[in-house]
Amino acid sequence: xxxxxxxxxxxxxxxxxxxxxxxxxxxxxxxxxxxxxxxxxxxxxxxxxxxxxxxxxxxxxxxxxxxxxxxxxxxxxxxxxxxxxxxxxxxxxxxxxxxxxxxxxxxxxxxxxxxxxxxxxxxxxxxxxxxxxxxxxxxxxxxxxxxxxxxxxxxxxxxxxxxxxxxxxxxxxxxxxxxxxxxxxxxxxxxxxxxx
Numbered sequence: 001x002x003x004x005x006x007x008x009x010x011x012x013x014x015x016x017x018x019x020x021x022x023x024x025x026x027x028x029x030x031x032x033x034x035x036x037x038x039x040x041x042x043x044x045x046x047x048x049x050x051x052x053x054x055x056x057x058x059x060x061x062x063x064x065x066x067x068x069x070x071x072x073x074x075x076x077x078x079x080x081x082x083x084x085x086x087x088x089x090x091x092x093x094x095x096x097x098x099x100x101x102x103x104x105x106x107x108x109x110x111x112x113x114x115x116x117x118x119x120x121x122x123x124x125x126x127x128x129x130x131x132x133x134x135x136x137x138x139x140x141x142x143x144x145x146x147x148x149x150x151x152x153x154x155x156x157x158x159x160x161x162x163x164x165x166x167x168x169x170x171x172x173x174x175x176x177x178x179x180x181x182x183x184x185x186x187x188x189x190x191x192x193x194x195x196x
Contacts, residue, residue: 006035008069009142011118014099015072018116021095029092032082032114033073035137036066058110063123068133069140071117089113165189 004015015031022029036044041061048055057064065071075082076089093103096116104115130136160166165188 003034004031004072006069007072008118009140011070011072014096014101014118015116017099018074018092018096018101021099022092025091025095027088027092028077029074030077030082031072032075033066034071035069036061036064038062038067041067059123062127062133065117065121065123068121068123068126068136070121071115073112073114074116075114086113160185164192 004012007015015034019029019031038061041057041059041064043051044057045060047053047057061067066073074089074092076085076092077083078088089105090113093105093113096103100119101116102119104112104117126133126136130139157166165185
């Protein structure tokens with residue numbers, strides 16, 4: 001099982017989408033951390049305190065959303081190796097935010113640029129409601145995976161953008177079309193047709 005498969009189904013989809021959007025922006029990223037066990041979180045918390053190395057977390061188990069499957073960390077890959085230059089993460093962070101994720105790079109007390117999580121969750125509330133991460137995880141319902149984009153769809157989207165029917169920076173082929181999107185396309189198409 002891949003690490004990404006250990007995430008909450010909604011976050012799993014967003015993580016995969018972030019990988020694709022980062023690639024579109026010219027960055028190769030990998031998911032390095034997802035769901036953490038008690039042993040893993042305790043070991044990270046001990047680092048810089050009772051074990052050698054720098055402090056990398058302020059959270060004991062289960063105080064990190066990683067313990068609940070609601071957070072993941074990334075690494076930017078340059079020349080085949082993880083690169084921790086903050087400038088790269090400062091470019092990728094807003095991409096994650098555009099997908100509705102909370103980016104740890106915005107935190108003032110302990111910025112965590114590789115970190116992304118689902119909004120609206122607090123570990124203390126989860127613990128009150130579910131007791132343990134495993135009980136919370138047992139409530140997850142699988143989300144249907146996003147369908148693959150047919151090869152012809154990219155060409156259609158490109159031609160529609162060139163004709164002024166859609167805006168490529170807003171309308172993405174992998175996202176479902178809602179009523180507003182369909183109406184916008186129809187109105188733009190009418191504008192294009194009435195010009196000719």
